Amino acid sequence: MKGMMMHRPLKIADILEFAAEVHGEAEVISARHEGDVHRAGLRAIRDRVCRLAHALRARGVGEGERIATLAFNGHRHLECYYAISGIGAVCHTINPRLPADQMRYIIDHAGDTHIFVDAPLVPLLEPLLPTLARPLTVVVMTDRAHMPDTPLDGVICYEELLDGEPTRFDWPDYPEETAAGLCYTSGTTGAPKGALYSHRSTVLHALFVSSALPTVLQPGRKVLPVVPLFHVNAWGLPYVAPLAGASLVFPGAKLDGKSLFDLMDAEGVYSAWGVPTVWLGLLAEIAARGRLPEGFGHVLVGGSAAPRSMIAAFEEMGVTVFHAWGMTEMSPIGTVGALPPSVRAGPPEARLQKQSIQGRRVFGVEFKINGENGERLPHDGVSQGELHVRGNAVISGYHANPEATEAAIDAEGWFGTGDIATIDPDGYLSITDRAKDLIKSGGEWISSLDVENLAISHPKVRNCACIAVADDKWGERPLLVVVPEGDDAPDSDEILDLLATKFARWQLPDEVVTVDALPLTATGKVSKLTLRKQFAAQRAAEGGRTP
Numbered sequence: 001m002k003g004m005m006m007h008r009p010l011k012i013a014d015i016l017e018f019a020a021e022v023h024g025e026a027e028v029i030s031a032r033h034e035g036d037v038h039r040a041g042l043r044a045i046r047d048r049v050c051r052l053a054h055a056l057r058a059r060g061v062g063e064g065e066r067i068a069t070l071a072f073n074g075h076r077h078l079e080c081y082y083a084i085s086g087i088g089a090v091c092h093t094i095n096p097r098l099p100a101d102q103m104r105y106i107i108d109h110a111g112d113t114h115i116f117v118d119a120p121l122v123p124l125l126e127p128l129l130p131t132l133a134r135p136l137t138v139v140v141m142t143d144r145a146h147m148p149d150t151p152l153d154g155v156i157c158y159e160e161l162l163d164g165e166p167t168r169f170d171w172p173d174y175p176e177e178t179a180a181g182l183c184y185t186s187g188t189t190g191a192p193k194g195a196l197y198s199h200r201s202t203v204l205h206a207l208f209v210s211s212a213l214p215t216v217l218q219p220g221r222k223v224l225p226v227v228p229l230f231h232v233n234a235w236g237l238p239y240v241a242p243l244a245g246a247s248l249v250f251p252g253a254k255l256d257g258k259s260l261f262d263l264m265d266a267e268g269v270y271s272a273w274g275v276p277t278v279w280l281g282l283l284a285e286i287a288a289r290g291r292l293p294e295g296f297g298h299v300l301v302g303g304s305a306a307p308r309s310m311i312a313a314f315e316e317m318g319v320t321v322f323h324a325w326g327m328t329e330m331s332p333i334g335t336v337g338a339l340p341p342s343v344r345a346g347p348p349e350a351r352l353q354k355q356s357i358q359g360r361r362v363f364g365v366e367f368k369i370n371g372e373n374g375e376r377l378p379h380d381g382v383s384q385g386e387l388h389v390r391g392n393a394v395i396s397g398y399h400a401n402p403e404a405t406e407a408a409i410d411a412e413g414w415f416g417t418g419d420i421a422t423i424d425p426d427g428y429l430s431i432t433d434r435a436k437d438l439i440k441s442g443g444e445w446i447s448s449l450d451v452e453n454l455a456i457s458h459p460k461v462r463n464c465a466c467i468a469v470a471d472d473k474w475g476e477r478p479l480l481v482v483v484p485e486g487d488d489a490p491d492s493d494e495i496l497d498l499l500a501t502k503f504a505r506w507q508l509p510d511e512v513v514t515v516d517a518l519p520l521t522a523t524g525k526v527s528k529l530t531l532r533k534q535f536a537a538q539r540a541a542e543g544g545r546t547p
């Protein structure tokens with residue numbers, strides 16, 4: 001027997017309309033590249049979103065059309081999120097830190113027709129646009145007075161685009177499975193892969209996450225996403241915060257400790273979200289000033305493992321730490337790291353132990369761990385295997401990429417995360433290693449295999465391996481281990497110059513080390529595990545940190 005309830009499609013625009021009506025006192029506060037701090041209530045933001053939606057329609061943007069953004073965190077970027085998805089088009093967020101050839105690839109692969117760009121990022125587009133497969137209309141997200149000088153043709157000014165458009169929009173109905181957002185993530189090798197979010201997955205993700213954070217996001221509270229809007233929807237905050245009635249404080253491009261401290265202090269930010277690297281800067285600023293930013297009480301650390309010392313430092317100052325884990329392919333939240341009252345009130349050592357691991361799942365995400373032959377392993381806190389996930393906000397495949405889809409989804413239909421983990425009987429997830437050959441530096445990916453493929457093309461390199469080494473600031477940094485061809489070993493600069501032709505500066509290995517031979521596994525593959533252990537032991541002997 002079927003239930004007899006209405007079925008209304010879940011739509012992202014409904015979050016905004018609800019929030020504007022019910023949480024109209026909540027604000028969106030943005031530190032802008034123009035140099036000011038812009039403030040608008042959610043109703044004013046809704047009005048601007050409606051004007052943008054009309055303007056997009058007037059330009060002929062249709063359902064399913066991909067519209068790119070290349071921007072930091074600010075109210076105009078948020079307006080793009082809601083207006084683009086609201087008319088049934090797809091908001092494709094692009095990471096400005098990507099090397100140019102990857103940016104070109106994803107714009108072409110997505111088939112973007114327009115790009116909304118922050119004025120300071122326009123120079124990134126100037127050399128790129130003539131090399132794209134299709135023409136791309138550029139909208140610069142500023143007013144006429146701040147439009148940059150650019151040789152690009154037909155550039156549109158964002159504020160002029162909105163001028164004169166009506167402040168109400170009759171959002172169309174479309175099936176809830178309609179695509180709404182697109183975010184590419186690095187593959188272990190070759191081209192990035194696109195996670196294509198739907199209205200349904202996005203709304204459900206917002207509900208799942210807000211249900212896990214009842215003590216954090218509330219009306220009257222302010223939350224600051226340091227995590228960029230171009231990194232998996234800033235972990236869902238553009239949707240979760242308005243839904244819960246919390247205000248959003250956007251930091252723009254300035255993410256150093258001093259800028260963050262000043263903004264948080266001036267606005268009374270309660271909760272801030274980001275990767276471990278950014279919190280080092282904030283902690284240093286807190287130490288220098290001898291006080292916390294006014295009102296600061298909660299930090300959500302994710303994207304990479306949160307160091308125990310960082311968690312302890314925040315907690316000792318009275319800032320509650322949630323250690324979250326997730327993935328682009330999961331919208332992204334898998335765990336938020338909220339602790340039960342007994343653990344929070346218990347001995348600090350036991351609490352720290354639980355906070356240092358990745359925590360328990362949010363509703364809507366299921367976990368299993370697979371052994372080497374795809375068999376399920378017990379959740380006993382000891383058995384280690386590849387973590388697999390399933391849920392309504394997890395991808396069912398990659399956008400227009402059947403090979404990557406086939407490799408990612410297992411025989412039971414679960415998504416393989418590439419993380420090696422244990423899960424204990426109480427459901428606590430602990431990530432112990434990474435099966436995917438990638439390095440995560442300051443929250444951004446570097447493909448070891450891509451580095452190796454280019455390095456090995458150097459005539460003086462016989463073999464090489466790129467591994468992650470632990471780094472206090474960035475979490476991990478790449479180290480390239482090279483076996484020379486013959487007696488004439490290449491010097492570091494020769495290799496780094498070659499790599500610089502393809503990789504961004506921050507992706508280049510910090511060190512190139514020459515060895516006689518690489519350690520091999522039983523099957524004859526390079527054993528990166530052995531190499532990582534060797535270099536970790538060497539670093540420890542030199543007094544450095546071990547992974």
Ligand code: AMP
Nearest residue numbers: 302303304305324325326327328419431
């Ligand atoms: P991304 O898709 O760029 O967000 O990266 C997701 C990956 O980052 C995960 O599969 C993990 O390898 C890593 N990651 C994210 N959060 C954590 C965490 N809290 N601890 C350890 N690794 C993490």
